[in-house]
Amino acid sequence: MEDKLVIISTNGPENSEKATLPFVLATAAQTVDVKVVVILQANAVMVAKKGEAEAICAHGFLPLKGLIDTFLELGGELLLCTPCVRERGIGTQELVEGAVSIAAGTVVTEVLSAKSVVTY
Numbered sequence: 715m716e717d718k719l720v721i722i723s724t725n726g727p728e729n730s731e732k733a734t735l736p737f738v739l740a741t742a743a744q745t746v747d748v749k750v751v752v753i754l755q756a757n758a759v760m761v762a763k764k765g766e767a768e769a770i771c772a773h774g775f776l777p778l779k780g781l782i783d784t785f786l787e788l789g790g791e792l793l794l795c796t797p798c799v800r801e802r803g804i805g806t807q808e809l810v811e812g813a814v815s816i817a818a819g820t821v822v823t824e825v826l827s828a829k830s831v832v833t834y
Contacts, residue, residue: 731773753816
């Protein structure tokens with residue numbers, strides 16, 4: 715079984731530090747060859763909307779846009795809660811490339827298949 719980490723975040727632009735931390739951890743895990751899946755729920759889905767991450771830079775951390783880009787370039791999976799995306803009126807075409815909307819069953823499957831799960 716490969717090492718797999720699932721990171722679940724519910725924090726969006728309203729808390730730049732908590733929106734950024736999942737991607738700091740994700741990219742750190744990727745540097746040691748861990749497969750990483752980031753699942754965004756609630757207002758965290760906003761960071762996957764084109765143009766949103768560019769405005770988020772928590773003090774002491776790299777800008778969120780760069781972290782997300784690196785995460786995706788390194789093969790990370792970015793999964794978004796479909797009802798959360800719909801509730802915020804975000805269309806599929808408005809999401810960053812690589813973001814995939816999912817249902818709750820996929821969250822369960824990802825969590826059960828992971829070695830570890832971290833939530834923010």
